[in-house]
Amino acid sequence: MHGFANPKRFLSIARWLTPLLLAAGMLLTGVALTWGFFFVPPDRLMGETVRILFLHVPTAWLGMGGWTAIAVASVVFLVWRHPLASLAARAAAVPGFVFTALCLITGSIWGRPTWGTWWVWDGRLTSMLVLLFLYAAYIALAQAAEREGVSPRIPAIFGLLGAINIPIINRSVVWWNLLHQPPSITMGKSAIDAEFLGPLLLSVAGFSLIFGAVVLMRMRALLAIIQAEARLRRRANEVAG
């Protein structure tokens, strides 16, 4: 793991991995959404709106997955002090925020014809909204820490504390069984019909690859900014010296 923390080695891998993940992710997502939109039959209860789930479920999982990535990268940064881990946490925050926002919007659009309301203060919806606010706070905190020269340990600690919300989101449909349905897919079993499960799993895989590609792109951008600033500072010191 220490070997991959080397920025040079990271860049040599990220340069070919980024377009590969992006192309594979867009292809899988395109196939999954086309399959879900045109070729899946309407559900007995949800009707045509079942098609929205091929977007809503992957974005929900990746919203939670994004913060899990932030928490893991924060632990790696706090324990082993890998600077790349801090960049990885910051890079996962923006796609995590976007996917959480898309999850809430698509869920709201699904809820209107299915539940008869755009929003309800249900445990799952509320904890996802809290996750969106946590992402916004983390992004602002990480940017402020960089701008003010504050230790990156502060956003890392915030990333760890915010992870408390992930099991709350996961268990919310069990603890407060209000309007959102209980989990349809659990370890090793699924309550979803095979006709819907195929495009759903393909969509999850595709969106996950896109998420990985975006994290790599944002890590490369953050690393390039640090390297450019270091270079300019060194040059300024040479001129002054």
Place this chain on the structure above:
Amino acid sequence: MKEALDQWDFVLAAYAVGIFGTLAMIGWSWVEMRRAEMRRDKARGR
């Protein structure tokens, strides 16, 4: 009174928001990465 909602309108809206949002995020991240890497290469004198 029961509302007459066309479910396809909601499906189309969700797909439009989801696809546009994802593509916008990819495009923005790509542009930021390319811009930062070009600035770094310029600073290196390449």
